[in-house]
Amino acid sequence: MSELTFTLLRLGYLVLLWVFVLSAVAVLRRDLALRSPRSRKRSDDGGTPAAAPAAAGSGSPAPRSSGPSRLVVTTGPLAGTTLPLSTSSILIGRAPSCTLVLDDDYSSSRHARIFPQGDQWYVEDLGSTNGTFIGDQQVTSPIHLAPGVGVQIGRSVVELQG
Amino acid sequence: MTSETSTVQPRQRRPLRLAEVFLLILALAGGVGGFAMVGLSIRGELPDQFWFRSMLLGLTALVAHIVLRLRAPWADQVILPAVVLLNGIGLSMIWRLEISGSVGMAPANAAGNMQATLLGAIIAFALLWILKDHRWLRRYTYTAMVVGLVMIALPLIPGVGQEINGARIWVTIGGSSLQPAEFAKIAFAVFFAGYLVTNRDTLALAGPKILGLHLPRLRDLGPILLVWAASLAVLVLQRDLGTSLLFFGLFVAMLYQATARSSWMVLGLTLFAAGALAAARAFPHVGARIDVWLHPFEPAQYDRDPGGSYQIVQGQFSMANGGLFGTGWGEGRPFQIPYAFSDFIYASIGEELGLTGLAAILLTYLLIVQRGLKSALSVRDGFGKLLACGLAFVMALQVFVVVGGITRVIPLTGLTLPFMAQGGSSLLANWLVIALLLRISDSARRPSDLPVRGQVSAAPAAPEPEPILVGSPGADGGTPADGTPAAGSNLPRRRIADRAPTDAAGSTGTAQTEHIGTDDPPPYRGGEST
Numbered sequence: 001m002s003e004l005t006f007t008l009l010r011l012g013y014l015v016l017l018w019v020f021v022l023s024a025v026a027v028l029r030r031d032l033a034l035r036s037p038r039s040r041k042r043s044d045d046g047g048t049p050a051a052a053p054a055a056a057g058s059g060s061p062a063p064r065s066s067g068p069s070r071l072v073v074t075t076g077p078l079a080g081t082t083l084p085l086s087t088s089s090i091l092i093g094r095a096p097s098c099t100l101v102l103d104d105d106y107s108s109s110r111h112a113r114i115f116p117q118g119d120q121w122y123v124e125d126l127g128s129t130n131g132t133f134i135g136d137q138q139v140t141s142p143i144h145l146a147p148g149v150g151v152q153i154g155r156s157v158v159e160l161q162g
Numbered sequence: 163m164t165s166e167t168s169t170v171q172p173r174q175r176r177p178l179r180l181a182e183v184f185l186l187i188l189a190l191a192g193g194v195g196g197f198a199m200v201g202l203s204i205r206g207e208l209p210d211q212f213w214f215r216s217m218l219l220g221l222t223a224l225v226a227h228i229v230l231r232l233r234a235p236w237a238d239q240v241i242l243p244a245v246v247l248l249n250g251i252g253l254s255m256i257w258r259l260e261i262s263g264s265v266g267m268a269p270a271n272a273a274g275n276m277q278a279t280l281l282g283a284i285i286a287f288a289l290l291w292i293l294k295d296h297r298w299l300r301r302y303t304y305t306a307m308v309v310g311l312v313m314i315a316l317p318l319i320p321g322v323g324q325e326i327n328g329a330r331i332w333v334t335i336g337g338s339s340l341q342p343a344e345f346a347k348i349a350f351a352v353f354f355a356g357y358l359v360t361n362r363d364t365l366a367l368a369g370p371k372i373l374g375l376h377l378p379r380l381r382d383l384g385p386i387l388l389v390w391a392a393s394l395a396v397l398v399l400q401r402d403l404g405t406s407l408l409f410f411g412l413f414v415a416m417l418y419q420a421t422a423r424s425s426w427m428v429l430g431l432t433l434f435a436a437g438a439l440a441a442a443r444a445f446p447h448v449g450a451r452i453d454v455w456l457h458p459f460e461p462a463q464y465d466r467d468p469g470g471s472y473q474i475v476q477g478q479f480s481m482a483n484g485g486l487f488g489t490g491w492g493e494g495r496p497f498q499i500p501y502a503f504s505d506f507i508y509a510s511i512g513e514e515l516g517l518t519g520l521a522a523i524l525l526t527y528l529l530i531v532q533r534g535l536k537s538a539l540s541v542r543d544g545f546g547k548l549l550a551c552g553l554a555f556v557m558a559l560q561v562f563v564v565v566g567g568i569t570r571v572i573p574l575t576g577l578t579l580p581f582m583a584q585g586g587s588s589l590l591a592n593w594l595v596i597a598l599l600l601r602i603s604d605s606a607r608r609p610s611d612l613p614v615r616g617q618v619s620a621a622p623a624a625p626e627p628e629p630i631l632v633g634s635p636g637a638d639g640g641t642p643a644d645g646t647p648a649a650g651s652n653l654p655r656r657r658i659a660d661r662a663p664t665d666a667a668g669s670t671g672t673a674q675t676e677h678i679g680t681d682d683p684p685p686y687r688g689g690e691s692t
Contacts, residue, residue, distance in 0.1 A: 007490075009199055010199075010487070010490035014515065014518045016192055018522050020188040020247060020522070020526070021522050021529070023188060024243065025529075028240065028533075105539060105540070
């Protein structure tokens with residue numbers, strides 16, 4: 001084997017090692033990207049649910065017949081979770097004492113609160129690290145939350161649905 | 163609740179694990195390529211049985227990949243290729259030293275290590291196949307403690323134990339020698355995880371506060387101190403400092419992780435510093451190690467035999483000879499280092515692959531550790547968190563102690579570099595660690611068993627809907643939910659049921675009582691009432 005071939009092989013081997021490491025890092029990055037809310041478009045929020053409450057839903061705990069009846073996690077690790085609304089507020093965060101315990105590294109332990117007042121629901125940030133957003137707007141004080149509007153908490157998006 | 167409300171896309175698709183396939187091909191190319199280049203460079207031809215041995219490694223990787231697809235489809239995709247790469251490079255280097263013909267390299271045995279690799283992989287993936295849920299291990303918390311203690315005590319038993327190179331850490335059973343401490347580290351990780359997850363609240367909260375440090379009560383600490391003292395006592399008797407450092411690090415790290423009290427770090431570091439000072443004074447061989455570490459190039463240290471700095475200096479020369487890009491496989495002279503194939507395989511690789519190669523290898527270890535810690539972060543049960551963190555930390559610490567010793571960051575201790583150094587026990591034990599990490603990462607990354615949209619619309623048909631839907635009887639086809647905590651055992655269901663009334667009543671946002679003594683605070687798993 002000539003000197004040149006060997007040198008090429010030797011350096012090629014090091015390149016191979018680094019291709020491995022960098023591909024593995026790329027896999028990890030893709031992993032992050034797949035799970036981050038930014039990469040999944042907000043198109044999920046487009047399909048605003050028909051507000052028609054389940055007429056036959058006699059067992060529904062939601063006291064209001066007109067208002068939203070549940071809270072749905074539309075994006076994030078817990079996507080698909082639904083939570084019936086009652087007259088009490090809902091605490092969202094990672095702490096086990098929360099009503100909705102998010103499995104989300106980017107949310108705070110007591111991240112936000114969604115609570116009813118009168119006929120309306122409001123969302124309030126509880127001093128979270130990464131903030132709570134409606135669209136691009138950060139929630140700084142309690143703000144009215146209409147059904148079908150996504151609230152971003154960490155990597156998760158929750159919304160009220162009829 | 164009609165399907166009009168479908169805003170959530172079902173995310174239950176099983177991953178294809180294509181990334182793993184791609185990375186495995188690269189990893190195999192690394193291992194087999196190294197092997198081929200050794201043969202080409204030293205003998206001018208491909209090694210004997212090149213294709214057979216390469217196929218064997220490839221087959222191992224393939225079988226492992228298939229087992230993961232079947233049994234742990236959501237498991238992390240980087241861990242297995244990283245291990246295969248490290249193992250392949252290690253085997254190539256051992257074989258390279260074996261055929262160097264140097265007298266000191268006579269014990270290098272690549273074929274034996276290949277067998278150990280195969281055995282380790284088979285046992286690890288059998289474990290992965292059998293163990294559907296890592297929480298089953300929690301039942302054996304105290305069994306693990308006893309097993310760990312027996313393991314580290316075994317070498318002291320006359321007739322079974324054997325003293326090699328001044329350290330009594332070997333047992334000979336049926337002609338083959340084992341280093342039981344390697345397995346004890348897994349047993350202790352299981353024990354610490356199981357014990358701490360039950361008792362962490364008492365450890366963290368009950369106890370006096372001294373100088374701003376929150377000290378735990380002694381009686382809460384009893385079993386742990388027992389294990390710690392016993393393992394340290396035995397290890398001092400066996401004169402194996404590396405392993406005792408490993409256990410001590412595991413102990414402190416897991417306590418810290420369980421209780422989040424920084425007092426543990428302070429206590430641990432203080433105790434360790436005191437212990438190290440005392441050991442350096444009391445045991446001449448420890449003091450010698452420190453002298454060798456600080457002044458390796460002084461003739462008095464270099465010429466002293468045994469216990470001189472000859473080995474470490476040879477390692478330094480070797481890495482210096484490698485430089486930035488290395489001499490290339492088979493072109494260096496790593497066989498001049500004593501124990502180049504086991505304790506000093508890192509220096510051997512440094513010579514032939516250079517700093518560039520070493521950095522890639524360290525990064526590969528980092529990837530494994532990072533994936534382990536990431537699994538610990540995202541897995542939902544406390545036992546899994548502690549176990550994954552403990553196992554990942556042990557691997558990180560072991561790599562640090564070995565590499566730090568060889569590069570003279572810390573004094574040299576006798577530990578093996580996981581997956582690379584020659585040694586059956588180390589390979590077996592580390593493959594088991596990988597199996598456990600893969601199992602935990604599978605449950606960490608598995609989509610939560612929550613009702614997806616299609617199933618919600620089907621829910622009204624149920625006569626008496628459960629407050630929580632865990633999967634759907636029809637849609638998951640058995641396999642994805644097979645072995646998940648929710649579907650596999652009735653434990654989580656019962657917990658969800660405990661939890662459900664609270665949720666139905668609605669939390670008002672005030673702090674509820676912590677679930678002291680239970681496995682972990684049960685996450686809200688989604689409630690759908692109709």
